[in-house]
Structures are given as C-alpha cells and as structure tokens.
Amino acid sequence: MQLDHVSYAVLNSELADTVQRLGADLGASFIDGGFHPSFGTRNFILPLAHGAYIEVVAPLDHPAAVAAPFGTAVRQRAESGGGWLGWVLAVQDLEAVEQTMGRQAASGHRVRPDGVELAWKQIGVLDLIEAPALPYFIKWQDENLHPSKGAQSEVHISEIALSAQQELVESWLGDSASKLLGEININWVEDEDQGVASVTFTTPHGPVVID
Numbered sequence: 001m002q003l004d005h006v007s008y009a010v011l012n013s014e015l016a017d018t019v020q021r022l023g024a025d026l027g028a029s030f031i032d033g034g035f036h037p038s039f040g041t042r043n044f045i046l047p048l049a050h051g052a053y054i055e056v057v058a059p060l061d062h063p064a065a066v067a068a069p070f071g072t073a074v075r076q077r078a079e080s081g082g083g084w085l086g087w088v089l090a091v092q093d094l095e096a097v098e099q100t101m102g103r104q105a106a107s108g109h110r111v112r113p114d115g116v117e118l119a120w121k122q123i124g125v126l127d128l129i130e131a132p133a134l135p136y137f138i139k140w141q142d143e144n145l146h147p148s149k150g151a152q153s154e155v156h157i158s159e160i161a162l163s164a165q166q167e168l169v170e171s172w173l174g175d176s177a178s179k180l181l182g183e184i185n186i187n188w189v190e191d192e193d194q195g196v197a198s199v200t201f202t203t204p205h206g207p208v209v210i211d
Contacts, residue, residue: 001173001180003157004090004138005045005053005147006199008210009077012042012058018082019044019056025208026201028153030056034110040065041074043110047151048201055147057085069106069125076129083211084196086128087135087160089173089180094139097123100174105139118145127172132195133164134172157184158207159200163191 010018019030023046033043033055040062046054057074065071077085091097098104105123112118124136140146160181162169166188170177177186191197198211 001089001091001137003052003181003184004088005055006087006157006160006196007055007057007074007085008083009074009085010056010058010082011078012060014078014082015042015044015056015058022046022054022056022210025210026153026155027203027205028155030054032113033147034112035060036064036070036108036110038064038106038108039068039074040071045147046155047148047153049151049154049156051146051148052157053147053151069129070108070122073125073129084199086132087196088122089135089137091137091139094121094123094137097137101127105137116145118142118147131164131168132193133162133169135169155201155203157199158202159185159187161187161189161197161199161211163189163194163197 023030028046030044030046033045035042040060041057043055043057059065059075059078065075094105105121107121109117109119119141120138122136122138127134128136189197198209201208
C-alpha cells in the first residue's frame with residue numbers, strides 16, 4: 001500500500017474559489033480533472049511529487065450524488081462546511097481487500113477534458129462515511145494514467161494529522177499507518193470532529209499546512 005491521494009470536498013459553487021485558494025497557498029496550479037458520472041461529482045487535481053495527488057471534489061445536482069456512496073460522502077462533507085474528506089491508499093491486490101471486507105469494490109471512471117478516460121475500482125467509502133478517519137482503497141486500471149503522472153511541481157505531502165483512535169485506524173489497515181506511508185508522518189491529534197484534521201505539504205517556499 002501507498003498513499004494515492006487526499007480529497008478535499010466543497011460545494012460546487014465554491015469549487016473554483018477553493019482551487020484558486022489552495023493553489024495559491026501551495027504555489028502550484030490545479031487542473032480540471034473532469035466529471036465522475038457514476039458518483040455525481042467533479043474534481044480538480046494537483047499532481048504532486050512522489051506519486052500522489054490532491055483532489056478537490058464537489059457534488060453535482062445529480063441523482064448519483066445521493067445514491068452512490070462516494071457521491072454521498074462528498075455531498076455530506078461539502079454541506080457540513082467542507083474540508084478534508086479523507087485519504088486514499090493504492091493497493092495492488094484489491095481482491096484481498098474485498099475478501100477481508102466481504103464485498104466487492106465499486107467501479108469508477110472519469111473522462112478528462114482532453115478526452116482520456118481514467119478507470120479504477122475502489123472500496124471502503126461506506127466505512128469512511130461511518131468513521132471519517134478511515135482511508136478507503138483504490139486500484140487503477142492503467143497506472144500509466146495515474147493522476148500524479150506528469151507532475152511539474154516539487155510539492156509533496158509530509159504529514160497527515162488524523163483525529164481518531166489510533167488503534168481503530170491501524171486495526172483497519174492491518175499494520176502501522178506510519179509504516180505503510182513511509183516518509184509521510186501520521187500525527188494523531190484530538191479534535192471534536194473525527195477525520196483528517198490537516199495535511200502538511202513541503203513546498204519550495206517552505207511547509208504549508210492546510211486544515
């Protein structure tokens with residue numbers, strides 16, 4: 001496993017302003033990621049160094065934003081004020097995760113503005129809705145099209161602050177979160193709201209904390 005991306009949810013009306021604000025904070029530009037027709041959402045992404053990326057995602061006025069688990073998670077987070085939705089781990093053996101959870105992964109896809117289609121499978125979003133500090137898992141159909149490819153920025157994630165019981169998260173992962181994420185530090189914090197409390201980025205201009 002390795003960190004695939006972190007997601008930040010906002011209302012669709014706030015999407016453009018949020019992308020501009022976060023991009024200015026990090027000294028880098030987001031790009032239009034396109035629409036998720038199966039989930040009723042759309043996103044902008046920022047490819048990062050070290051094979052990860054940031055997703056800023058918003059719910060659309062679409063039935064899937066109510067029916068699909070991911071659309072539901074995005075909509076609920078956006079409507080409650082917005083902010084970090086969660087963190088996502090890339091796995092090679094998705095079948096093993098499916099067997100552990102006792103259910104099958106959901107298929108997702110989106111078409112980039114240049115017409116290229118990205119496809120993947122993901123599992124664990126239902127658990128994220130119940131316990132926001134838990135990551136969900138993803139496997140890309142074609143890793144050569146991973147959203148981090150072509151990153152022009154030196155920005156990378158150095159720390160994720162999680163408000164959660166460490167034992168709960170690591171029992172979910174089956175291992176130490178810090179061990180799985182390598183050089184990315186996990187900072188366990190106490191906060192009224194459970195989930196990702198903040199993410200710290202290393203940039204050419206110094207560290208930037210986004211909460």
